[in-house]
Every structure is written in C-alpha cells, then in structure tokens.
Amino acid sequence: MxxxxxxxxxxxxGYQSITKRCPSCEVKKLFFPAGTFRVNAQKKTLDVWNIYKCEKCDYTWNIDIFSRVKTGKLDPELHQRFIHNDLEEVRRYAYDYPLLKRNQAELGPLxxxxxxxxxxxxxxxxxxxxxxxxxxxxxxxxxxxxxxxxxxxxxxxxxxxxxxxxxxxxxxxxxxxxxxxxxxxxxxxxxxxxxxxxxxxxxxxxxxx
Missing domain, CATH: 2.60.40 (Immunoglobulin-like)
Structure with missing residues (x-):
C-alpha cells in the first residue's frame, strides 16, 4: 500500500455579485459584472472602472479599479487587457474583495x-x-x-x-x-x-x- x-x-x-439600490428599479437589486471595462485617459493619467449592470435592467454602476494612475506606471499588457475587455481580468477583479470593500460595495450571495x-x-x-x-x-x-x-x-x-x-x-x-x-x-x-x-x-x- x-x-x-x-x-x-x-x-x-460565474461572478461574485454586489447588491445596491437600483435608481431605475427603485429597489435593491443584484449587480453583476457586465464583462466590460471603462478606461478614461486624461493627458498622462488613466481612470479604469469595472462596469456592473443591474440584474433586471440596463442601469450600470462602476467599480473604481485605478484612479488618476500615471500612464507609465500601468503595465502595458494590463492596459491592453482593459481596453479589449479581457474576461479573465473581469473575473479577477470581480473576486478582488479588498477592491470591492474600498468601493464600499455590499456583497451579494456567494x-x-x-x-x-x-x-x-x-x-x-x-x-x-x-x-x-x-x-x-x-x-x-x-x-x-x-x-x-x-x-x-x-x-x-x-x-x-x-x-x-x-x-x-x-x-x-x-x-x-x-x-x-x-x-x-x-x-x-x-x-x-x-x-x-x-x-x-x-x-x-x-x-x-
């Protein structure tokens, strides 16, 4: 033996959901990652958000990933994954619990x-x-x-x-x-x-x- x-x-x-009041539905709803990032470039800085969507309607809420980060300090490959809405990155950030906490996101069910x-x-x-x-x-x-x-x-x-x-x-x-x-x-x-x-x-x- x-x-x-x-x-x-x-x-x-799937994804970890978050729960918040949806202004369109006017009640608390679950929000799930929409599968897309929002990248906003202003001169030499970038803002990056993970976009969440209400489970019942098209209302969206942005989870802040990077705010005013200098372009040269963001890994170029990661930058491209944000631009091309890489689903592995969407999933990774959906389970980044410290990030969700910093955004004061209330977690949905496991x-x-x-x-x-x-x-x-x-x-x-x-x-x-x-x-x-x-x-x-x-x-x-x-x-x-x-x-x-x-x-x-x-x-x-x-x-x-x-x-x-x-x-x-x-x-x-x-x-x-x-x-x-x-x-x-x-x-x-x-x-x-x-x-x-x-x-x-x-x-x-x-x-x-």
Whole structure:
C-alpha cells in the first residue's frame, strides 16, 4: 500500500455579485459584472472602472479599479487587457474583495462553485490519501460543505469519519468554519472502507469533478 496525493481546486461559477439600490428599479437589486471595462485617459493619467449592470435592467454602476494612475506606471499588457475587455481580468477583479470593500460595495450571495479534482474513492492502492484544498478565488466556503460534497456524505457521516480517525487533521469543532485559502488534511482509506458508510447521492452534485 502506498500514500496518494490529490488537490481539490475550489472554483466559483460565474461572478461574485454586489447588491445596491437600483435608481431605475427603485429597489435593491443584484449587480453583476457586465464583462466590460471603462478606461478614461486624461493627458498622462488613466481612470479604469469595472462596469456592473443591474440584474433586471440596463442601469450600470462602476467599480473604481485605478484612479488618476500615471500612464507609465500601468503595465502595458494590463492596459491592453482593459481596453479589449479581457474576461479573465473581469473575473479577477470581480473576486478582488479588498477592491470591492474600498468601493464600499455590499456583497451579494456567494456564487455556486465546483470542486475540481479526483474522487477519493478512485484510489484503491493507497493507504493514506493526502488532500490539499486550493482556492481559485478567495471565496469563503464552509469546510463542512466542501467535505460533504467531495466525500458524497452528509454531516453526520463526516463527523463519524473524524471520530473514527478515518479523516485526519480535522476536528469536529472546525468543520463549521469558513475556508478561503489552502488547507491540507489526510484520509485513511482503509478505515474509510472498513466503516462501510453508504454514500448519499444527494451530496454528490453534478458540479463536483
């Protein structure tokens, strides 16, 4: 028997929304990135905004990315990505939580996410599976939600794994905490299979890869 190593990458689907009162709808609405930047050049300075649009109408709101930055101090490649509305940059700034906070943006609901990486049940020749959880973006997800999804178990069953020392480096108290950065843990596959816990198909959504 050998030890295996896997990485689970938590990747949000779509964009992080923000919520604010829409003057057109006259009520609070969710705003999502429109997929475009606004770049305004004045002499030797630039202003750059990420444009957000109301979920119900065409009203837009600009999130300030750069204000009065000297043209020579902005990376030329980044400048071109702004001009050409590079969607990777749109996505990156949509998850720039310090930037959103500086703009006093109120966050909307956490977007759904997928967990990329092999299932632990695919490893038949390993004793201990070393698992590293990585985040593509710094979204805050409850530890227990990640575990139930990827292990295809419910909360009670995950707690049983911890108590029976099948799930290592994790305590029952911390599974309610939110993660948004790297976390490592181990899974004793021999003990997991010995416990013979039935999988819950409802805990295995299609977005789990």
């Amino acid at each position: 050998t030890n295996g190593h896997v990485t689970w990458l938590v990747s949000p689907l 977007p759904d996410y997928e967990i990329k990486g092999p299932s632990p049940y695919a490893f038949n020749d390993s004793r201990i599976l070393h698992i590293t959880i990585e985040f593509e973006q710094a979204i805050a997800v409850r530890f227990i939600s990640l575990l139930t999804r990827k292990l295809c178990l419910n909360r009670r069953q995950v707690v049983q794994l911890i108590e029976q020392r099948a799930l290592l480096d994790v305590t029952v108290l911390e599974i309610n905490r939110k993660l948004k950065g790297r976390r490592s843990l181990r899974l004793d596959l021999q003990r997991l299979h010995a416990l013979d816990i039935p999988l819950t198909t409802s805990s295995a959504p299609a977005v789990t890869i």
